[in-house]
Amino acid sequence: MAVFILKRAAQAVPVLLGVTILVFAILQLIPGNPAQILLLGTGATPAQVAQLDRQLGLDQPVVLQYFHYLGRLLTGNLGYSYVTQQTVTSEIASRLPFTLSLTGAALLVALLVGIPLGIIAGLRSGGLVDTLATGVSVLGVAVPYFWLAILLILVFAVKLGILPVLGTGSPAALVLPAVSLGWGYSGIITRLLRNGLIEAYQRPFILVTRAKGLSGWQLLWKHGLRNAIASTVSVVGLQIGYLLAGSVAIETIFGRPGLGSFLVQSIQEKDIPSVQGIVLVVALVYVGVNLVVDVLHALIDPRIRRAVSV
Amino acid sequence: MSVAVAPVQAPAGRWQTLRGRVAFAARHNWPGLLATAVAVLLVVAAVAAPLLSPYNPTAIVGPPRLPPSGQFLLGTDGLGRDVLSRTLWGARHTLITACLSTALASVVGVPLGLVAGYLSQWMSDVVMRAMDVLLAFPGLLLALIVVTILGPGVTTVVVAVGVSYTPIFGRLMYGPTRSIRTHDYIAAARVVGYGRLRVLRKEVLPVLATEVVVLVSSAIGWTTLLAATLDFLGFGIRPPAPDWGADLSAGIQYLRQAWWISAVPGLAITVTILVSNYLGDFVASIIDPDRLYRSHARVRDTAQALTGVE
Numbered sequence: 039m040a041v042f043i044l045k046r047a048a049q050a051v052p053v054l055l056g057v058t059i060l061v062f063a064i065l066q067l068i069p070g071n072p073a074q075i076l077l078l079g080t081g082a083t084p085a086q087v088a089q090l091d092r093q094l095g096l097d098q099p100v101v102l103q104y105f106h107y108l109g110r111l112l113t114g115n116l117g118y119s120y121v122t123q124q125t126v127t128s129e130i131a132s133r134l135p136f137t138l139s140l141t142g143a144a145l146l147v148a149l150l151v152g153i154p155l156g157i158i159a160g161l162r163s164g165g166l167v168d169t170l171a172t173g174v175s176v177l178g179v180a181v182p183y184f185w186l187a188i189l190l191i192l193v194f195a196v197k198l199g200i201l202p203v204l205g206t207g208s209p210a211a212l213v214l215p216a217v218s219l220g221w222g223y224s225g226i227i228t229r230l231l232r233n234g235l236i237e238a239y240q241r242p243f244i245l246v247t248r249a250k251g252l253s254g255w256q257l258l259w260k261h262g263l264r265n266a267i268a269s270t271v272s273v274v275g276l277q278i279g280y281l282l283a284g285s286v287a288i289e290t291i292f293g294r295p296g297l298g299s300f301l302v303q304s305i306q307e308k309d310i311p312s313v314q315g316i317v318l319v320v321a322l323v324y325v326g327v328n329l330v331v332d333v334l335h336a337l338i339d340p341r342i343r344r345a346v347s348v
Numbered sequence: 349m350s351v352a353v354a355p356v357q358a359p360a361g362r363w364q365t366l367r368g369r370v371a372f373a374a375r376h377n378w379p380g381l382l383a384t385a386v387a388v389l390l391v392v393a394a395v396a397a398p399l400l401s402p403y404n405p406t407a408i409v410g411p412p413r414l415p416p417s418g419q420f421l422l423g424t425d426g427l428g429r430d431v432l433s434r435t436l437w438g439a440r441h442t443l444i445t446a447c448l449s450t451a452l453a454s455v456v457g458v459p460l461g462l463v464a465g466y467l468s469q470w471m472s473d474v475v476m477r478a479m480d481v482l483l484a485f486p487g488l489l490l491a492l493i494v495v496t497i498l499g500p501g502v503t504t505v506v507v508a509v510g511v512s513y514t515p516i517f518g519r520l521m522y523g524p525t526r527s528i529r530t531h532d533y534i535a536a537a538r539v540v541g542y543g544r545l546r547v548l549r550k551e552v553l554p555v556l557a558t559e560v561v562v563l564v565s566s567a568i569g570w571t572t573l574l575a576a577t578l579d580f581l582g583f584g585i586r587p588p589a590p591d592w593g594a595d596l597s598a599g600i601q602y603l604r605q606a607w608w609i610s611a612v613p614g615l616a617i618t619v620t621i622l623v624s625n626y627l628g629d630f631v632a633s634i635i636d637p638d639r640l641y642r643s644h645a646r647v648r649d650t651a652q653a654l655t656g657v658e
Contacts, residue, residue: 286492321485
């Protein structure tokens with residue numbers, strides 16, 4: 039297992055390096071001189087631009103600049119926001135909890151809805167719950183989460199008035215954002231788990247364990263789910279990335295001061311260091327989560343462990 | 349399995365002609381047929397928007413926030429413009445954006461996946477690691493990076509959405525190509541003297557044609573959603589031009605008094621995504637009827653096997 043974790047972590051290193059190169063390249067790829075972009079609208083003279091060039095090391099070769107950038111990253115320095123003049127690290131740190139709580143709550147919604155529906159639909163395929171679950175999952179994928187958010191606000195906040203729309207104080211304020219964001223993913227979990235269970239129950243070993251006299255619940259827990267959940271787990275890892283990205287629109291609608299709304303604001307204000315910082319942090323979280331999920335996958339499914347260890 | 353299932357007899361004769369296959373698909377895939385009909389309606393709405401819309405989409409034609417009525421079938425928006433006309437014109441903009449960005453993603457992504465899957469290990473490693481780096485940024489984030497670099501605008505949305513789906517297209521083509529590579533007939537073609545690129549074009553691509561078509565027709569839905577999200581966040585078309593994502597966003601402030609301003613464009617986005625999902629399926633069952641037959645047969649087998657064991 040230790041070998042597996044090490045190998046998997048080693049695979050993440052080139053990806054992470056690539057991520058830093060791409061994030062570094064954002065400033066280089068913007069048409070025009072970076073220093074000029076930074077001083078945009080300040081009416082700076084060419085001499086001032088040249089001075090900032092030197093100050094930021096922008097007159098050096100790009101490769102050298104990249105290594106300087108990488109060196110700063112390793113010390114946790116993401117630069118300064120042009121707008122607030124605070125360090126990007128502190129700006130992100132103050133907003134990260136809002137995004138993480140939203141993403142976590144949305145994942146919880148997806149799992150709490152998706153797992154029971156998936157199990158029932160898988161065990162009784164073709165039944166009423168299965169038909170319903172299939173319908174829900176098709177709609178879940180098709181309905182844009184930001185539109186769902188609006189429909190939920192209409193019903194629960196405007197018509198019924200039982201849940202708050204704005205604010206971050208109470209846990210109740212997290213309900214609507216989390217449901218809007220997580221709902222679509224519950225559909226995917228339902229479908230994967232259902233198909234996984236149906237496939238697992240077709241295998242001969244299920245018949246053997248039944249012949250051995252295992253009860254329905256034990257069968258489901260020990261053999262059915264263990265086989266069915268592997269593919270679900272790896273997809274949940276991928277979905278966390280999409281939940282993080284989806285928080286951009288959801289935070290904008292619900293006025294949550296998280297990373298997503300900060301990103302939108304930074305793009306609008308051309309605050310490039312903040313954009314670079316947020317994008318980098320989200321990609322890091324995403325790569326990290328997928329690493330953890332792959333390890334979990336290997337813990338559940340010994341075949342994965344063996345395939346890599348060989 | 350204790351349950352003996354009679355082998356499915358494929359009615360091969362009827363599948364020889366395109367007409368026979370369309371008829372077969374239409375009879376056995378009613379959601380696909382329905383989706384095709386709605387897709388035709390959507391395209392008609394987009395093409396004939398100038399003829400169909402009762403009013404000029406950007407003109408103020410009545411009092412603001414008027415509920416749906418005989419005069420304004422879907423009501424008026426926050427400024428007093430006709431929601432129906434804006435939604436029809438919006439279809440035009442959305443479908444063009446979705447088609448162009450899907451084309452971009454397939455023209456770049458599909459060859460990359462094929463080349464990475466078929467050519468040397470070295471090439472494969474380079475291309476796939478680059479794809480992994482891009483995939484470390486969840487779709488919307490990659491699109492927002494492009495927006496940061498190019499600045500908001502209609503062209504930016506097309507490029508951003510296309511770039512976001514390129515690595516996904518590449519990944520999805522890579523796997524099947526990899527498995528086809530080991531088949532004997534590929535080796536045979538090489539022995540006969542086909543060059544690598546010729547094998548790719550003449551032997552590999554035709555086999556994957558169904559995959560590509562399904563991918564492209566489903567991708568219209570995905571790109572619609574991503575483009576709508578960017579427009580929703582305000583990085584796309586400039587007001588007062590009609591757009592589903594932007595109109596949905598503009599209606600949020602009137603949610604309490606005039607739900608239809610946001611609800612109508614949101615419904616349009618949802619319908620487009622739904623249609624696109626089923627359309628891919630339908631096209632696949634015309635190109636490769638056996639596929640539909642197999643999937644039906646598999647569902648039947650599964651159902652029988654399950655009830656047989658119970």
